[in-house]
Amino acid sequence: MGIREKPTRMDQVQSWRADFPVEYLYTTGVAGERFAKTLRERGMLAATRCQRCGVTYLPPRIYCQRCFADLSESWVEVPLQGVIHTYTVVPVRATGEPSQSLEVIAYIRIDGTEGGILGRVAVSPEAVYIGMAVEGVLAPPAERRGAVTDIRYFKPILS
Amino acid sequence: MDEGVAILGVGVTPLRPISPELSQRELIFEAATKAYIDAGTEPAEIHSFISISEDFHEGTSITDEYTPDQLGAILRPVHTIAGDGLQGLAAACMLIQSGIADLVAVEGHCKTSNILNHEEVFAMALDPIYERPVGVPSHAIAALEMRRYLHETGLPEEAVAGVVVKNRRNALRNPLASYGASLTVEEVQASPLLASPLRVLHTSPYADGAVVLIVASAARARRKGRKPVWIKGIGWATETPWLAERSWGRATYTVVSAQMAYRMAGISRPRKEIHFAEVDDTYAYKELQHLQALELLTPQEATELTRGGDFEGPLPVNASGGSLGMGYCFDATALYRVAEATWQIRGEAGSHQVPGARTGVVCSWRGVPTTTGGVVVLQAD
Numbered sequence: 001m002g003i004r005e006k007p008t009r010m011d012q013v014q015s016w017r018a019d020f021p022v023e024y025l026y027t028t029g030v031a032g033e034r035f036a037k038t039l040r041e042r043g044m045l046a047a048t049r050c051q052r053c054g055v056t057y058l059p060p061r062i063y064c065q066r067c068f069a070d071l072s073e074s075w076v077e078v079p080l081q082g083v084i085h086t087y088t089v090v091p092v093r094a095t096g097e098p099s100q101s102l103e104v105i106a107y108i109r110i111d112g113t114e115g116g117i118l119g120r121v122a123v124s125p126e127a128v129y130i131g132m133a134v135e136g137v138l139a140p141p142a143e144r145r146g147a148v149t150d151i152r153y154f155k156p157i158l159s
Numbered sequence: 160m161d162e163g164v165a166i167l168g169v170g171v172t173p174l175r176p177i178s179p180e181l182s183q184r185e186l187i188f189e190a191a192t193k194a195y196i197d198a199g200t201e202p203a204e205i206h207s208f209i210s211i212s213e214d215f216h217e218g219t220s221i222t223d224e225y226t227p228d229q230l231g232a233i234l235r236p237v238h239t240i241a242g243d244g245l246q247g248l249a250a251a252c253m254l255i256q257s258g259i260a261d262l263v264a265v266e267g268h269c270k271t272s273n274i275l276n277h278e279e280v281f282a283m284a285l286d287p288i289y290e291r292p293v294g295v296p297s298h299a300i301a302a303l304e305m306r307r308y309l310h311e312t313g314l315p316e317e318a319v320a321g322v323v324v325k326n327r328r329n330a331l332r333n334p335l336a337s338y339g340a341s342l343t344v345e346e347v348q349a350s351p352l353l354a355s356p357l358r359v360l361h362t363s364p365y366a367d368g369a370v371v372l373i374v375a376s377a378a379r380a381r382r383k384g385r386k387p388v389w390i391k392g393i394g395w396a397t398e399t400p401w402l403a404e405r406s407w408g409r410a411t412y413t414v415v416s417a418q419m420a421y422r423m424a425g426i427s428r429p430r431k432e433i434h435f436a437e438v439d440d441t442y443a444y445k446e447l448q449h450l451q452a453l454e455l456l457t458p459q460e461a462t463e464l465t466r467g468g469d470f471e472g473p474l475p476v477n478a479s480g481g482s483l484g485m486g487y488c489f490d491a492t493a494l495y496r497v498a499e500a501t502w503q504i505r506g507e508a509g510s511h512q513v514p515g516a517r518t519g520v521v522c523s524w525r526g527v528p529t530t531t532g533g534v535v536v537l538q539a540d
Contacts, residue, residue: 006180013179020218026287035289059289059403086310086407088302089355090295105299105354107402115403118293125355130310149292 030072031060036146043138044077047113058115080136080151082110082117089125104128108154120153133157164252165380165387166537167262168198168373169498173335174366174486176272183217183270186369188229191266194371195231198262199385202231205373206260210239211247211267211490215280218273230266230371244370244493245523245533249393251374261376268369269488277365284528290402298362300527302354304407305444309356311408312458314447316356320347321465322443323360326477330484332511335495337366337486361443366486370494372501388504391518391536392426394419398530405530410445413452413522416534420520424536429454429520435503435513436474437496439524439532440481449522450476453534475513478503493523493533504539 007013028036031048038046048071049056050064057064062072087106102125109116121134134154144150170193172178172186181189195201210226219225223239226232236259240247244267251263274280281297309316321344330339342360350360380387396415398405405411417429426432436455440446450456455474456464464476479485479499482492502508503516517539524532 010179015179018218020215024287028288032288059286059401065399065404086303086307088299088306088357089352090299090302091352091354105293105295105303107303107407115401118290118295118402120293130306147292148289 031062034075035060038077039138039150040144040146042077043080043141045080045110047076047078047115049074049076056113056115058110058113058117076112078110078112080110080138081157082108082134084121084128084130084132084134085109085116086130087121087128089128106134106154108134117148117151119151122153122155133159162256163377163380164255164390165375165377166372166390166497166501167375167380167385167387168194168200169501170194170197170371171335171495171498172368174337174368174488174495176337176364176366176486178270178272178367183268183273183369184225184229186270186367187266187268187371190268190369190371191230191264194264194373198373198375200262200373202264205231205262205264206236207254207263208232208235208237209247209250209263209265210237211242211244211265211494212239213241213490215283216269216271216274216489226266230264232264236260242490243395243523243525243531243533244490244497245393245521245535246395248372248374248390248494248497248535249395249533252390252393255374255376261379263374265372265374265494266369267491267494269491270367271365271488272367281527286400296354297527298357299354300402301362301442302357305357305361305442307408308444308448314458314462317344317348318447318458318462318465319361319443320344321462322440322446323347323483325465326440326443326446326481326483328484329478329511330480332509333480333485334509336480336484338364338484339480357442363441363482363487366488368486368488368491368495370491370498372494372497386505387540388501389538389540391538392420392422392424393533393535394423395533396531400528400530402528410448410452410524410532412530412532413449413524413534416532417453417522420534420536424538426536430473433474433518433520433536435478435500435516435519436476436522437479437500437519438476438481438522439492439496440477440483441487441492441524441526443483445524446476446481449524453520453522455520478508478511478513480511490525493521496521496523497535497537500537504537
């Protein structure tokens with residue numbers, strides 16, 4: 001069986017099942033460690049600022065992607081507040097399996113930065129809109145692990 | 160390009176939802192055999208070989224090692240581009256323009272039906288510290304883009320559905336396409352939501368296949384009896400890997416790629432000088448977004464186009480059926496678009512031939528979560 005004579009039934013073909021079992025320990029790096037420590041200890045977002053370009057990076061980076069300056073000594077902290085830049089409502093989990101309920105996932109521009117964070121928003125799919133002001137809800141201090149998952153979700157800021 | 164670089168041969172396997180009869184290496188062998196015949200050459204004459212592959216889509220690490228034999232490239236110069244198909248084509252142009260090679264084979268393939276966990280492959284493409292732990296399905300990233308795009312342009316969701324209707328209808332005329340269908344806007348909008356506003360039918364379905372292009376120097380291309388299609392300009396760019404930094408509503412990588420390709424091709428008025436386009440439509444909104452970035456049609460004009468005849472009007476787009484109609488095959492997608500554009504310019508596109516197709520543009524994108532794409536301008540002899 002091959003190029004000259006092709007199979008015409010599924011029971012004539014064979015496959016081999018295998019997986020790709022690999023694990024990693026990702027180095028979080030200078031910026032990642034500072035971000036994690038600031039979130040865990042003070043419940044704030046650590047960002048880096050390039051004075052020359054007037055840009056604040058979140059997630060923080062120790063370099064400016066515009067002028068290539070070293071930003072490893074140029075930190076600011078901002079609260080978990082921002083505006084929904086875009087959003088989607090998903091009926092499935094990240095694994096592709098159906099979810100119990102609809103989830104609102106948004107990309108949130110964080111105030112005082114040019115960056116932002118991807119997160120879930122505790123709001124009904126009918127009520128969410130682009131431009132909605134939201135704030136992050138953190139895990140209680142004792143339960144924080146120093147990871148982005150310490151931000152449990154975002155919720156609308158009631159004016 | 161000063162000296163000139165041409166596409167001299169094209170070989171493809173028809174895009175199919177599954178391909179249980181051949182392994183991915185055998186698919187490549189089939190495409191390569193066709194390409195060598197089409198170019199009137201044989202592997203011994205090829206000076207250098209380029210393979211497009213991405214380890215996670217292969218299911219093999221260091222896939223480079225598995226590319227030479229089915230191309231006839233054993234003990235010859237060969238390298239892999241883990242990137243977009245047009246980045247591979249650009250590498251071929253560099254080999255030729257630098258005088259290293261006169262004849263180059265560029266290969267792209269996709270055996271997506273081998274992959275049992277597409278979502279897990281996607282998740283591994285997100286930043287492991289800031290993005291992956293949030294747990295977001297892949298289509299949600301596209302949905303976030305689509306929402307922002309509709310918000311910024313003011314287009315209705317039906318405009319996106321119109322792209323699906325057009326491309327799947329065009330695919331009915333293309334014997335290489337797997338997903339030709341007669342659909343209505345209403346049917347598209349009634350398909351299930353993957354992640355609002357993105358629906359199942361807004362998304363191009365996967366397909367298996369392989370493409371080999373034979374690229375030649377001007378001297379080699381001008382030999383008697385051949386039909387060269389000239390690569391007049393090529394560009395590629397990456398915006399940023401960070402979700403936090405991207406423009407969300409705009410295809411900035413295409414704007415930059417198009418500027419580079421148009422400058423090289425000497426095109427100053429793309430709307431007048433380009434006759435047809437094969438444009439990435441991995442998700443239907445992407446076609447509209449890319450056409451705007453290519454300075455070919457405004458979102459409103461592009462929407463209007465989908466309502467009219469497929470091959471009339473100012474600019475036929477994806478006469479092949481695009482990825483929505485032909486099937487999506489990751490980084491090989493761009494090479495299928497180049498193959499289709501080559502046949503259009505040769506006048507060999509059969510019942511989906513665009514009349515007077517002398518200059519065409521191909522626009523590619525690497526899919527979520529990337530902001531990488533390319534643009535190439537192709538022209539008749």
